[in-house]
Amino acid sequence: MYSNKNTIIFKDGNFVKAQQETANYFTQSQHYGYAAFEGMRAYSTDQGTRIFKAKRHFERLLHSAKILHLDIPYTVDQLIKFSYTLLEKNNFKDAYIRPLLMGGEQMALLPSTQPSLIICCWKWGKYFKEKKLRLMHSNYKRPHPQSFHLDAKISGHYVNGILATNEAQKNGYDEALLCDHNGFIAQAASANIFFEKDSKLYTPKASNILPGITRSVAMKLAEYMPVPVEEGDFTPEDLANADGAFLTGTAVEVIPIESINGKTFKLDVDETLGAALAIKYHRVVTRKDGHSITYF
Numbered sequence: 001m002y003s004n005k006n007t008i009i010f011k012d013g014n015f016v017k018a019q020q021e022t023a024n025y026f027t028q029s030q031h032y033g034y035a036a037f038e039g040m041r042a043y044s045t046d047q048g049t050r051i052f053k054a055k056r057h058f059e060r061l062l063h064s065a066k067i068l069h070l071d072i073p074y075t076v077d078q079l080i081k082f083s084y085t086l087l088e089k090n091n092f093k094d095a096y097i098r099p100l101l102m103g104g105e106q107m108a109l110l111p112s113t114q115p116s117l118i119i120c121c122w123k124w125g126k127y128f129k130e131k132k133l134r135l136m137h138s139n140y141k142r143p144h145p146q147s148f149h150l151d152a153k154i155s156g157h158y159v160n161g162i163l164a165t166n167e168a169q170k171n172g173y174d175e176a177l178l179c180d181h182n183g184f185i186a187q188a189a190s191a192n193i194f195f196e197k198d199s200k201l202y203t204p205k206a207s208n209i210l211p212g213i214t215r216s217v218a219m220k221l222a223e224y225m226p227v228p229v230e231e232g233d234f235t236p237e238d239l240a241n242a243d244g245a246f247l248t249g250t251a252v253e254v255i256p257i258e259s260i261n262g263k264t265f266k267l268d269v270d271e272t273l274g275a276a277l278a279i280k281y282h283r284v285v286t287r288k289d290g291h292s293i294t295y296f
Protein backbone atom coordinates (compact mmCIF):
# COMPACT_ATOMS: atom_id res chain seq x y z
CA MET A 1 0.00 0.00 0.00
CA TYR A 2 2.78 2.46 0.82
CA SER A 3 5.36 1.72 -1.84
CA ASN A 4 6.03 -0.21 -4.98
CA LYS A 5 9.14 -0.78 -7.06
CA ASN A 6 8.86 2.72 -8.58
CA THR A 7 8.36 4.64 -5.33
CA ILE A 8 10.90 7.37 -4.76
CA ILE A 9 11.86 8.71 -1.35
CA PHE A 10 14.10 11.58 -0.31
CA LYS A 11 17.00 10.34 1.78
CA ASP A 12 19.68 12.63 3.15
CA GLY A 13 19.84 14.88 0.12
CA ASN A 14 19.12 12.31 -2.61
CA PHE A 15 16.02 10.98 -4.31
CA VAL A 16 16.27 7.19 -4.31
CA LYS A 17 14.10 4.14 -4.90
CA ALA A 18 12.36 3.21 -1.64
CA GLN A 19 12.59 -0.53 -2.12
CA GLN A 20 16.32 -0.47 -2.80
CA GLU A 21 17.07 1.18 0.53
CA THR A 22 17.84 -0.68 3.72
CA ALA A 23 17.43 0.65 7.22
CA ASN A 24 20.16 0.77 9.84
CA TYR A 25 19.05 -1.72 12.50
CA PHE A 26 21.33 -0.33 15.21
CA THR A 27 19.72 3.03 15.88
CA GLN A 28 17.83 4.33 18.89
CA SER A 29 15.06 5.16 16.46
CA GLN A 30 14.57 1.49 15.57
CA HIS A 31 14.93 0.18 19.10
CA TYR A 32 13.52 2.92 21.29
CA GLY A 33 11.34 5.13 19.08
CA TYR A 34 13.83 8.02 19.31
CA ALA A 35 12.76 9.72 16.09
CA ALA A 36 10.72 12.73 15.01
CA PHE A 37 8.27 12.88 12.18
CA GLU A 38 5.59 14.95 10.49
CA GLY A 39 2.46 14.29 8.51
CA MET A 40 1.22 16.63 5.80
CA ARG A 41 -1.32 16.40 3.04
CA ALA A 42 -0.89 17.68 -0.49
CA TYR A 43 -4.11 18.55 -2.30
CA SER A 44 -4.79 19.05 -5.96
CA THR A 45 -6.11 22.61 -6.45
CA ASP A 46 -6.88 24.90 -9.40
CA GLN A 47 -3.42 26.38 -8.92
CA GLY A 48 -1.72 22.97 -8.96
CA THR A 49 -0.72 20.73 -6.07
CA ARG A 50 -0.47 22.51 -2.73
CA ILE A 51 0.95 21.06 0.47
CA PHE A 52 -1.36 22.42 3.14
CA LYS A 53 0.49 24.30 5.89
CA ALA A 54 3.87 22.94 4.77
CA LYS A 55 5.77 25.70 6.59
CA ARG A 56 4.03 25.06 9.92
CA HIS A 57 4.64 21.32 9.62
CA PHE A 58 8.34 21.69 8.88
CA GLU A 59 8.72 24.25 11.65
CA ARG A 60 7.21 21.67 14.00
CA LEU A 61 9.62 19.05 12.65
CA LEU A 62 12.55 21.34 13.45
CA HIS A 63 11.10 21.87 16.92
CA SER A 64 10.74 18.10 17.47
CA ALA A 65 14.29 17.59 16.19
CA LYS A 66 15.63 20.17 18.62
CA ILE A 67 13.96 18.41 21.52
CA LEU A 68 15.68 15.18 20.50
CA HIS A 69 19.02 17.00 20.04
CA LEU A 70 19.10 15.80 16.44
CA ASP A 71 20.20 18.18 13.68
CA ILE A 72 18.37 18.75 10.42
CA PRO A 73 20.84 20.36 8.04
CA TYR A 74 18.14 22.01 5.92
CA THR A 75 15.98 25.09 6.16
CA VAL A 76 12.19 24.96 6.15
CA ASP A 77 12.21 26.36 2.59
CA GLN A 78 14.57 23.63 1.39
CA LEU A 79 12.44 20.96 3.05
CA ILE A 80 9.32 22.31 1.35
CA LYS A 81 11.12 22.29 -2.00
CA PHE A 82 12.28 18.69 -1.50
CA SER A 83 8.69 17.70 -0.74
CA TYR A 84 7.29 19.23 -3.91
CA THR A 85 10.05 17.57 -5.94
CA LEU A 86 9.24 14.28 -4.26
CA LEU A 87 5.57 14.59 -5.22
CA GLU A 88 6.57 15.28 -8.83
CA LYS A 89 8.95 12.33 -8.91
CA ASN A 90 6.19 10.05 -7.67
CA ASN A 91 3.63 11.63 -9.99
CA PHE A 92 1.33 12.50 -7.09
CA LYS A 93 -1.15 15.37 -7.06
CA ASP A 94 -2.88 14.39 -3.82
CA ALA A 95 -0.77 12.60 -1.26
CA TYR A 96 0.24 12.24 2.35
CA ILE A 97 3.83 13.31 3.03
CA ARG A 98 5.83 11.84 5.88
CA PRO A 99 9.25 13.25 6.84
CA LEU A 100 11.03 11.06 9.39
CA LEU A 101 14.18 12.02 11.26
CA MET A 102 16.11 9.12 12.78
CA GLY A 103 19.12 9.00 15.06
CA GLY A 104 22.42 7.45 14.01
CA GLU A 105 23.90 4.20 15.33
CA GLN A 106 23.71 4.11 19.11
CA MET A 107 22.44 1.32 21.31
CA ALA A 108 23.15 2.97 24.67
CA LEU A 109 20.81 5.62 26.02
CA LEU A 110 23.38 8.26 25.14
CA PRO A 111 23.22 11.10 22.62
CA SER A 112 23.03 9.82 19.11
CA THR A 113 24.92 11.54 16.31
CA GLN A 114 24.66 11.52 12.51
CA PRO A 115 20.91 11.61 12.13
CA SER A 116 19.26 10.67 8.89
CA LEU A 117 16.24 12.35 7.32
CA ILE A 118 13.92 10.66 4.91
CA ILE A 119 10.77 12.05 3.33
CA CYS A 120 8.32 9.63 1.82
CA CYS A 121 4.83 10.00 0.47
CA TRP A 122 1.95 7.80 -0.45
CA LYS A 123 -1.63 7.99 -1.61
CA TRP A 124 -3.79 8.14 1.46
CA GLY A 125 -7.51 8.66 0.86
CA LYS A 126 -9.78 9.15 3.83
CA TYR A 127 -8.12 8.02 7.09
CA PHE A 128 -11.49 6.72 8.33
CA LYS A 129 -13.83 5.08 5.88
CA GLU A 130 -16.74 6.23 8.08
CA LYS A 131 -18.20 9.74 7.70
CA LYS A 132 -18.93 9.96 11.45
CA LEU A 133 -17.07 8.22 14.22
CA ARG A 134 -17.97 6.06 17.17
CA LEU A 135 -15.41 6.75 19.88
CA MET A 136 -14.57 4.82 23.01
CA HIS A 137 -13.28 6.32 26.24
CA SER A 138 -9.90 4.65 26.45
CA ASN A 139 -8.52 2.93 29.50
CA TYR A 140 -5.16 4.37 28.46
CA LYS A 141 -4.27 7.90 29.48
CA ARG A 142 -2.15 10.38 27.55
CA PRO A 143 1.49 10.42 28.68
CA HIS A 144 2.31 12.75 31.55
CA PRO A 145 3.57 16.12 30.22
CA GLN A 146 6.61 15.90 32.49
CA SER A 147 7.57 12.53 31.00
CA PHE A 148 7.46 13.60 27.37
CA HIS A 149 7.37 16.71 25.22
CA LEU A 150 3.77 16.40 24.14
CA ASP A 151 3.93 19.32 21.71
CA ALA A 152 6.47 17.44 19.59
CA LYS A 153 5.82 14.62 17.16
CA ILE A 154 8.14 12.00 18.51
CA SER A 155 7.79 8.43 17.30
CA GLY A 156 7.92 6.71 20.71
CA HIS A 157 4.86 8.68 21.89
CA TYR A 158 2.75 6.85 19.37
CA VAL A 159 2.89 3.49 21.15
CA ASN A 160 0.35 5.02 23.53
CA GLY A 161 -1.94 5.89 20.62
CA ILE A 162 -1.56 2.50 18.93
CA LEU A 163 -2.46 0.68 22.15
CA ALA A 164 -5.49 2.90 22.66
CA THR A 165 -6.71 2.50 19.06
CA ASN A 166 -6.26 -1.27 19.21
CA GLU A 167 -8.28 -1.39 22.39
CA ALA A 168 -11.06 0.74 20.85
CA GLN A 169 -11.22 -1.27 17.64
CA LYS A 170 -11.19 -4.61 19.48
CA ASN A 171 -14.25 -3.32 21.33
CA GLY A 172 -16.01 -2.45 18.08
CA TYR A 173 -15.35 1.31 18.04
CA ASP A 174 -13.67 3.39 15.35
CA GLU A 175 -11.25 5.35 17.52
CA ALA A 176 -10.08 5.96 21.08
CA LEU A 177 -10.54 9.08 23.17
CA LEU A 178 -7.89 9.53 25.84
CA CYS A 179 -7.97 11.59 29.01
CA ASP A 180 -4.94 13.27 30.52
CA HIS A 181 -3.39 12.27 33.85
CA ASN A 182 -5.87 14.54 35.67
CA GLY A 183 -8.88 12.82 34.10
CA PHE A 184 -9.77 15.68 31.73
CA ILE A 185 -10.49 14.80 28.14
CA ALA A 186 -7.37 15.23 26.05
CA GLN A 187 -7.57 13.95 22.50
CA ALA A 188 -7.99 10.97 20.21
CA ALA A 189 -4.99 8.79 19.41
CA SER A 190 -3.81 11.04 16.58
CA ALA A 191 -6.33 13.86 16.40
CA ASN A 192 -7.66 16.72 18.50
CA ILE A 193 -11.20 16.95 19.77
CA PHE A 194 -13.77 19.76 19.89
CA PHE A 195 -17.28 19.61 21.22
CA GLU A 196 -20.17 22.03 20.85
CA LYS A 197 -22.76 23.15 23.36
CA ASP A 198 -25.36 25.84 22.65
CA SER A 199 -23.55 26.92 19.47
CA LYS A 200 -20.21 27.40 21.21
CA LEU A 201 -17.12 25.24 20.72
CA TYR A 202 -14.91 23.81 23.45
CA THR A 203 -11.55 22.12 23.10
CA PRO A 204 -8.95 20.87 25.60
CA LYS A 205 -6.27 23.47 26.28
CA ALA A 206 -2.84 22.95 24.78
CA SER A 207 -0.99 21.63 27.85
CA ASN A 208 -1.58 17.85 27.71
CA ILE A 209 -2.25 17.40 24.01
CA LEU A 210 -0.42 17.75 20.74
CA PRO A 211 -2.00 21.08 19.70
CA GLY A 212 -2.52 20.23 16.06
CA ILE A 213 -2.18 22.51 13.07
CA THR A 214 -5.66 21.44 11.92
CA ARG A 215 -6.95 22.36 15.38
CA SER A 216 -5.68 25.91 14.88
CA VAL A 217 -7.19 26.06 11.38
CA ALA A 218 -10.55 24.89 12.78
CA MET A 219 -10.33 27.60 15.46
CA LYS A 220 -9.66 30.22 12.79
CA LEU A 221 -12.56 28.98 10.68
CA ALA A 222 -14.81 29.11 13.74
CA GLU A 223 -13.71 32.71 14.32
CA TYR A 224 -14.83 33.63 10.79
CA MET A 225 -18.21 31.90 11.15
CA PRO A 226 -18.30 33.45 13.84
CA VAL A 227 -18.49 30.81 16.58
CA PRO A 228 -16.75 31.34 19.95
CA VAL A 229 -14.18 28.72 20.98
CA GLU A 230 -13.13 28.13 24.58
CA GLU A 231 -9.97 26.20 25.48
CA GLY A 232 -9.89 24.63 28.91
CA ASP A 233 -10.09 21.55 31.11
CA PHE A 234 -13.21 19.54 30.35
CA THR A 235 -14.48 16.35 31.92
CA PRO A 236 -15.97 13.30 30.22
CA GLU A 237 -19.32 14.50 31.66
CA ASP A 238 -18.97 17.87 29.88
CA LEU A 239 -18.47 15.94 26.68
CA ALA A 240 -21.36 13.56 27.36
CA ASN A 241 -23.68 16.58 27.75
CA ALA A 242 -22.52 18.22 24.52
CA ASP A 243 -24.69 18.75 21.43
CA GLY A 244 -22.06 17.43 19.03
CA ALA A 245 -18.32 16.84 18.63
CA PHE A 246 -15.64 16.35 16.01
CA LEU A 247 -11.99 15.46 15.52
CA THR A 248 -9.32 17.42 13.67
CA GLY A 249 -5.98 16.30 12.27
CA THR A 250 -4.02 16.34 9.05
CA ALA A 251 -4.74 12.70 8.28
CA VAL A 252 -8.33 12.61 9.60
CA GLU A 253 -9.08 16.18 8.43
CA VAL A 254 -12.29 17.38 10.17
CA ILE A 255 -14.64 14.53 10.98
CA PRO A 256 -17.80 14.53 13.12
CA ILE A 257 -18.21 12.16 16.05
CA GLU A 258 -21.50 10.32 16.21
CA SER A 259 -21.22 8.78 19.67
CA ILE A 260 -18.94 8.12 22.61
CA ASN A 261 -19.20 4.75 24.34
CA GLY A 262 -22.42 4.21 22.37
CA LYS A 263 -24.08 7.43 23.57
CA THR A 264 -25.06 9.68 20.65
CA PHE A 265 -25.00 13.45 20.83
CA LYS A 266 -28.14 15.59 20.94
CA LEU A 267 -27.87 16.98 17.42
CA ASP A 268 -28.00 15.01 14.20
CA VAL A 269 -24.46 14.89 12.89
CA ASP A 270 -25.43 16.86 9.75
CA GLU A 271 -26.66 19.74 11.91
CA THR A 272 -23.44 20.06 13.90
CA LEU A 273 -20.68 22.63 13.68
CA GLY A 274 -18.34 19.71 13.01
CA ALA A 275 -20.21 18.86 9.81
CA ALA A 276 -20.15 22.53 8.72
CA LEU A 277 -16.44 22.84 9.52
CA ALA A 278 -15.64 19.62 7.64
CA ILE A 279 -17.03 21.21 4.48
CA LYS A 280 -15.27 24.51 5.10
CA TYR A 281 -11.99 22.74 5.82
CA HIS A 282 -12.16 20.87 2.55
CA ARG A 283 -12.74 24.13 0.68
CA VAL A 284 -9.75 25.67 2.42
CA VAL A 285 -7.27 22.87 1.73
CA THR A 286 -8.32 22.67 -1.91
CA ARG A 287 -8.24 26.50 -2.13
CA LYS A 288 -11.86 26.82 -3.16
CA ASP A 289 -12.53 29.33 -0.41
CA GLY A 290 -11.44 32.98 -0.64
CA HIS A 291 -10.23 32.82 2.95
CA SER A 292 -7.86 30.00 2.16
CA ILE A 293 -5.79 32.22 -0.08
CA THR A 294 -5.74 35.21 2.25
CA TYR A 295 -5.48 33.55 5.63
CA PHE A 296 -4.32 29.98 5.33
Ligand code: PMP
Pocket residue numbers: 039153161187189190191192210211212213214215248249250251
Ligand atom coordinates in the same frame (compact mmCIF):
# COMPACT_ATOMS: atom_id res chain seq x y z
N1 PMP B 1 -2.42 14.60 18.04
C1 PMP B 1 -1.54 13.69 17.63
C2 PMP B 1 -0.95 12.76 18.64
C3 PMP B 1 -1.22 13.58 16.27
O1 PMP B 1 -0.36 12.66 15.86
C4 PMP B 1 -1.82 14.47 15.35
C5 PMP B 1 -1.53 14.35 13.89
N2 PMP B 1 -0.31 14.94 13.60
C6 PMP B 1 -2.70 15.44 15.83
C7 PMP B 1 -2.98 15.49 17.18
C8 PMP B 1 -3.28 16.46 14.91
O2 PMP B 1 -2.24 17.32 14.50
P1 PMP B 1 -2.25 18.06 13.10
O3 PMP B 1 -3.55 18.75 13.00
O4 PMP B 1 -1.10 19.00 13.21
O5 PMP B 1 -2.07 17.03 12.06
